[in-house]
Amino acid sequence: MRGAALRGGDELRARRPSSSCLSMESRAGLAATPGALPYYVAFSQLLGLTVVAMTGAWLGLYRGGIAWEGALQFNVHPLCMVIGLIFLQGDALLVYRVFRNEAKRTTKVLHGLLHVFAFIIALVGLVAVFDYHRKKGYADLYSLHSWCGILVCILFFVQWLVGFSFFLFPGASFSLRGRYRPQHVFFGATIFLLSVGTALLGLKEALLFKLGAKYSTFGAEGVLGNVLGLLLVGFGGTVLYILRRSDWKRPPQAEEQALSMDFKTLTEGDSPSSQ
Secondary structure (H helix, E strand, O other): OHHHHHHHHHHHHHHOOOHHHHHHHHHHHOOOOOOOHHHHHHHHHHHHHHHHHHHHHHHHHHOOOOOOOHHHHHHHHHHHHHHHHHHHHHHHHHHHHHOOOOOHHHHHHHHHHHHHHHHHHHHHHHHHHHHHHHHHOOOOOOOHHHHHHHHHHHHHHHHHHHHHHHHHOOOOOHHHHHHHHHHHHHHHHHHHHHHHHHHHHHHHHHHHHHHHHHHHHOOHHHHHHHHHHHHHHHHHHHHHHHHHOHHHOOOOOHHHHHHHHHHHHHHHOOOHHHO
């Protein structure tokens, strides 16, 4: 009896995978990070933070600073738009490139939350500029910058609402999500590109309104504004380049593929062999 028990224990230990095997399997399931991707992401963050810091410096050095009351209320608008619709929106787009091995739902929630924060901050910027115009008696929505800005905000909100309905709120079928995903990715990148372009229009408009003919004399504020514009272009271009690289996309994990196939089988009657 004792010998049989010992033999049974040996068989169980033989069948049980060792901790080293489990760790090797878990490491094998992790997606390898492309060698150059972290450097491009770090470069994008350096550019983005520099854009935010330089916007604050421009408003502080040449526009008197930021306040909710008085003439400085207008300055809330460019700072909020740069933080929300440029920096945070760009980071939200990079979530799926940076977090490659986290659970897909966690990544989705982070992607959605960053967009929520970006929209709230941008909304504060919109309220600030409309309230400032109302107090000063200025006309609203007459410039190309303002038209593009309103268009960006509307598209941003619709994109988030549709994305939430398809990818976070339960109910959308697997096939419907698959058909909409390319459009979601395209419009996300397009709205980000429009945001950068709108920021450039607003920056040029602000410089021309204050400097006028002095803009052509290479004054300090004009040069700083031009450098800020180039940094905006650099941040936008870096983010779009990271998104464009197909080999840097977040690969689906094994359990995600299995769940997707099971979900499709249950909801649509397809079998894995039919794919």
